[in-house]
Amino acid sequence: MIVVRVVQTGDVDALVALAQETGPGLTSFKPDRAALAARIGRTCRTLEDRAAPHEQGYFFVMEDTGSGDIAGVCGIETAVGLDQPFYNYRVSTVVHASQQLGIWTLMRALNISHDLTGYAEVCSLFLSPRYRTHGVGGLLSRSRFLFIAQFRERFPQRICAEMRGHFDAEGTSPFWRAVGSHFYQIDFNAADYLSSHGRKSFLAELMPRFPVYVELLPEQAQECVGLTHADTLPARKMLEAEGLRYENHVDIFDAGPVLECHIADLRTVRESVVVPLEIVAPDARRDDARDVPRSLVSNTSLDDFRCGAVAGRVEQGVFRLSADEAAALRVKAGDPVRVMTPKHKQGTS
Amino acid sequence: MLFVRPGRLADLDALQQMARTAQPVLHSLPHDRHALEARLALSEDSFRAQADFPGEEFYLFVLEDSATGKLLGTASIVAAAGYSEPFYVFRNDALIHASRELHVNRKIHALTMSHELTGKSRLAGFYIEPGLRGDAAAHLLSRARMMYIAANRKRFTSEIFSLLLGVTDEAGVSPFWEAVGRKFFGRNFADIEVQSGGRSNTFIAEVMPSYPIYVPLLPEAAQRVLGEPDEHALLAYEIHLDEGFETDRYVDIFDAGPVLTAQVERIASVRCNETRTVQTAGELLEAVTPPGAVGASGGATYMVANNSRGDFRCVLAELPVGRTAGLTAELAAGLGVGPTERPAARPAAGLAAGSSTPPPADSRAALPLDLQAELLAARIAFAPLDAATRAALDVREGDTVRCVVLHPDSGPLSAEDAS
Secondary structure, three states: OEEEEEOOHHHHHHHHHHHOOOOOOOOOOOOOHHHHHHHHHHHHHHHOOOOOHHHOEEEEEEEEOOOOEEEEEEEEEOOOOOOOOOOEEEEEEEEEEEOOOOEEEEEEEEEEEOOOOOOEEEEEEEEOHHHOOOOHHHHHHHHHHHHHHHOHHHOOOEEEEEOOEOOOOOOOOHHHHHHHHHHHOOOHHHHHHHHHOOOOHHHHHHOOOOOEEHHHOOHHHHHHOOOEOHHHHHHHHHHHHHOOEEEEEEOOOOOOEEEEEEHHHOHHHHHOEEEEEEEOOHHHHHOOHHHOOEEEEEOOOOOOOEEEEEEOOOEOOEEEEOHHHHHHOOOOOOOEEEEEOOOOOOOOO | OEEEEEOOHHHHHHHHHHHHHOOOOOOOOOOOHHHHHHHHHHHHHHHHOOOOOOOOOEEEEEEEEOOOOOEEEEEEEEOOOOOOOOOOEEEEEEEEEEEOOOOEEEEEEEEEEEOOOOOOEEEEEEEEOHHHOOOHHHHHHHHHHHHHHHHOHHHOOOEEEEEOOEOOOOOOOOHHHHHHHHHHHOOOHHHHHHHHOOOOOOHHHHHOOOOOEEHHHOOHHHHHOOOOEOHHHHHHHHHHHHHOOEEEEEEOOOOOOEEEEEEHHHOHHHHOOEEEEEEEOOOOOEEEOOOOOOOOOOEEEEEEEEOOOOOOOEEEEEEEOOOOEEEOHHHHHHOOOOOOOOOOOOOOOOOOOOOOOOOOOOOOOOOOHHHHHHHHHHOOEEEEEOHHHHHHHOOOOOOEEEEEEOOHHHOOOOHHHHO
8 A cells, every 4th residue: 555654764875766757857856865955854853842833844665565565755844934034035015007008907926025934835845757656646745735634733834835936948048048047047956956955045135125027038938927838737627626725926946836724724624534444355345446535534643643535434423444444544443534525526636 | 601609598499490390309499389489588697697516407409590680490408417307318238147157248238217317518409400410510519518517617517418310210109118128118109209298207116127128138129229320319419529528428218219418528619619819800810820831821611609608609711720819900009010110021821712802912921920829829810700790799899709619520639739
């Protein structure tokens, strides 16, 4: 069974190996042993309540319990921007109108903002191409919301997720070409790397201090504002189904959208339930598997959180798992489990 | 002879013709006859007014051919631009974006809406018959305004400016407007120009960008024309540069045309302004130049303006260069040098062409050295002018005139340098 669990100290080798599979896009998950070990340590301190607010964060791995293969990662930052500032552009609206001339023009302006400071952030999602089959990506991403629902008190009021912005056929960002390159004078990847590794002082030194009118930029760059990278569209759809929305914040490098919402409004927070577990024979539950939805199920343990996707729904106040599934999630009969059952049959995600 | 004088209501027909035919459009010359008439009336009042500081005055000058009475051009000065409303320009700021860590240091230009030129005196409305564009008359017409300012400093601000037409293509499309203004106005440049009727209405404030505009983020075509004069404005641009105006601090908010600025006391027409006494050409008995004075032996083209008697007038005339002292019959008598005692007399070099009578063959010898020294000490500079020039300037012998060499390169740098 495939489960998503909180990272453990022993995972570092497997993570370094997995990180070899990433391309240049994901700057927060690189085959850097020291960085990965630090991230594991940070997760452990957070779980043990030994982390200061600015360093709190959780890192999860996806494990195939049959083989022990680590095939994906994802993370949650508890509150961004408390140490180094968290920069975004806020896309504001400026109306220029003259009654005398009968003119009414709506323009957008990009304003450097720290609006999202203190927001939780879902981030660092990577799934090995070997596991990109039906539903696995959704499990990896949505497991975090089950965690947040279970440990609501550990998170602030709001949450956000940064989407990769649009890149053209040559693999470059038209927005970066039209805006960032003039101010930062370094390569996009270099800028992105420095920024995601906490060396953000250059941002403050070089970024535009005045608002930038979107409509004055080349058309290609204008189109990038709030546009999601084609590869990231499924992730965006999934997050939007969860209740996150584009609220006019975009990335300062590639203008990719930031999705955000109140944590209380997350679908999983609103709709997931905690019920006792009942263990049944595998056949008893699978007979009519075609008609039952796949639910996300997790245990309620903080330091050994585990989440998986199984066919089934809450019936007569209990949720039923086979003995193998229960073992993979480290739960026994009668233990509470948190269950999130989709109301409609899930589509492609 | 061509001369510059203040415009009069009687010039209305001729000016209206100019306003209609001027290409591209002259912003400070209204097409509407009544509006133009009002401007002329304001100009007449302004020249007459006892102004001790710049206000609502508007000074319109015309270039007239004294032989035909025909008007060949016009130019004006607005005493205080945007007197009753703010005057908008883009200030071209340089912002340094530097990071020690990344070894990056870059100057980024940003255009910020500014009212800094509000209330400053502005040169405007320059138009000359196309056939005269290559002529010194164009310089005369444009710079006569500076001659007027030099003689009437109180009427103008200590910093003056001139806003020139920016680059547009054959179809009248301004690349800067396309990249900036159109995004805000959603209209053609020409439509807005007509509607704004002189570029200073407050509607601009309602529609134009309130945040600075980063130049490197604009399309290259727009960046290229920033501060560049249109070919139609090139002549005015060069005349202003000759005069000592500076570029690059401001550009027009519509087409990014150059806005040239100058401190009045630094411009050539003020720095090199000499007062001379009118002398009938040919009657000058002797010219004496200080030894070693630059170009002392030759003549040069000067702008000559009358000084505070009647209407302002300005012409071009050939005058001896530098502080040349001259001996007139009267002066010679005053110095006790009778004509009979004088060993010889010859006319000053470089008198206006054709104006001097040929010297007698026996008048080649120089004045005695002590007499030369005495004349120089008296520091009387003369402007030998022929009858036509005196008439155009409305001056008589003995009046003072203001003289500035037309092309500073060909003469002394300033009056002081030559004295």
